[in-house]
Amino acid sequence: MSLISQIQEQVLEGIREEYKLELSPNQVVINPTRKDVEGDLTLVVFPFVKMLKKSPQMIGEFIGEMLMNKLDLIDKYDLLGGFLNIHLKDGFWNERLRDIYQNEHFGVHPKTGKKILVEFSSPNTNKPLHLGHIRNILLGWSASKIAEAAGHEVIKTQIINDRGIAVCKSMLAWQKFSDGETPQSSGIKSDHFVGKYYVIFDQKLREEYGNWQDSAKAKEVYQSFKKEGEDIDKFFKRYKNNYFNEYSALGAEATTMLEAWEENDTEVRALWQKMNQWVYDGFESTYVNLGVNFDCLYYESDTYTLGKDIIEEGLSKSIFYKKEDGSVWIDLEDKKLDHKLVLRSNGTSVYMTQDIGTANKRFKDHGVDAMVYVVGDEQDYHFKVLFEILKAMDEPYTEGLYHLSYGMIDLPTGKMKSREGTVVDADDLMAEVIEEARLGAADRGILEELSVEEQNEVFSQIGMGALKYFILKVGPKKRMVFDPKDSVDMQGQTGPYIQNAVVRINSILRKLENWNFDLFQEYSEPLEAEKNLIKHIHQYPDLVLAADAERDPSILASFAYELAKDFHKFYHDVRIIKAESEMAKAYRVVLCTAVKDVLTKAMDLLGIEMPKRM
């Protein structure tokens, strides 16, 4: 039981005995004492004033005395206004430090027996990964690591959107315009190579569309479909998708190719496999550089027909209803959502159908207790509907469904738009931050004794640390602005700042010649700065649970920063190797080691590695 809940219990019991009043733990508000006030924990007395009809002073005295008598770990208390500040005994903190130092599983919670599937990344196979994917991947990875630390078994997965009209666009463009060029022959990274043809398709389509706009047919279309007062340019901008479907030769070819794919045409399938393999090879190196991997994969080409049987089942149970045209719908008005299509009138699936089927398949495959979908917030509505449908179907896993929704990333110049070429490419971005780390290190010339390989490893750890921290420090739900200049920053609240704290500790431990662990026990009056660090570290296991419950890595990002900050200050103010006594030295070595271990663990849950030196 955590310290705070232990005290809460005691307060409840005390009030029960004295006042015959039954309260719940969340009515007893206990916070860490604010920095500028003496004490360790603060109990807010105000809520009791009304309930007990006594003055804050009297209640505070009562609770303070009662806690002093019942709990051995309390040194003293004082009352400031309606706030009861509790001081814990130094011995208490020293014991905590020893526990933390000796427990290599500190912050790793006992197994819960729960199995969680986390889906993230889930790219389309027509273009390379970009900054948006990076946020998704970092969140998914971190949420997975946090869930593991919270004691759950985690299966990391992604659904690869490897089929559909977008994929056919790249394929068709390559077939028509490449002259047989390959990633090997062109020297372009293979996923970028495929992306290039996706862009080419769009260019050719636009050319074709532009020419068509001068035709008589186009004029006719404009006249009959334009909105009141809409000028011709605006109209054609809006009409592009219709053009693609109804008039475009390229559009027709792509659609034909999609149909051929669905009919298992050998040639089309062979092309599809070849180009998708290029994409997968490219993705793989991006994933390796990001330091992530998956336990299992789902492919949309396998799952896109799933779900129809469940729709049938739902129809027979009257969860869905059929319209006259044969299309199938669900009415979610009582859930404050509207009617939603789950099967087209021609009997084919929509996105929702697949997702229903895929959820069931995953449950059958893995028997999971929970499924987490890391998907951008533009799909909030989709997931609300999906989860409601699964609940209506009374699937056994619906309690554990969670949409880890995150906000889009904006650039300082505005939104990322693939059409306008403002999308930040994942590989380019990583190369940039690593290069920046290299330049920073070159200035300082501190890595010279390392081999080239070791140096490269460090550059990559620092650069990626900066990038990952920059993204993960922001709460997932928040739309964030990504300024490339700031993202390579390595000072202040950044990944490298935290890494640097650990590197400084490494340096101390390297230079340390002898010290005696037994003397640690004899250092009985720790400094405020030392107690501060212990208090800080002590919170870590609870924060892992909080980060898991909220599915919010930024909780740990803030924690690591605050701890590193306290350590940097401590390092500046207090001698460690040349401490005033052997006892103090032993104590501080233990403390530094604990700080280093906890920082390393917290950052590991964010997917950030610690360099040996920097």
Added chain:
RNA sequence: GGUCUCGUAGCUCAGCUGGAUAGAGCAGCUCACUUCUAAUGAGCAGGUCUCAGGUUCGAAUCCUGACGGGAUCACCA
């Protein structure tokens, strides 16, 4: 237009289920390396927490409304 979401310092962000004087970083201005790594530390300056009501001992936090961003409302994925 309906629904959802966000609005905190010049900029990027913290601020837990309501609690003490709203915090960091960046940018700006000072200062500190013969010391265990200055990718650091200390300081100055920077705020009507978008606005208006309400709930209460107490509101950046909860409720209502307005304003301003964003998302979404396809037999697209």
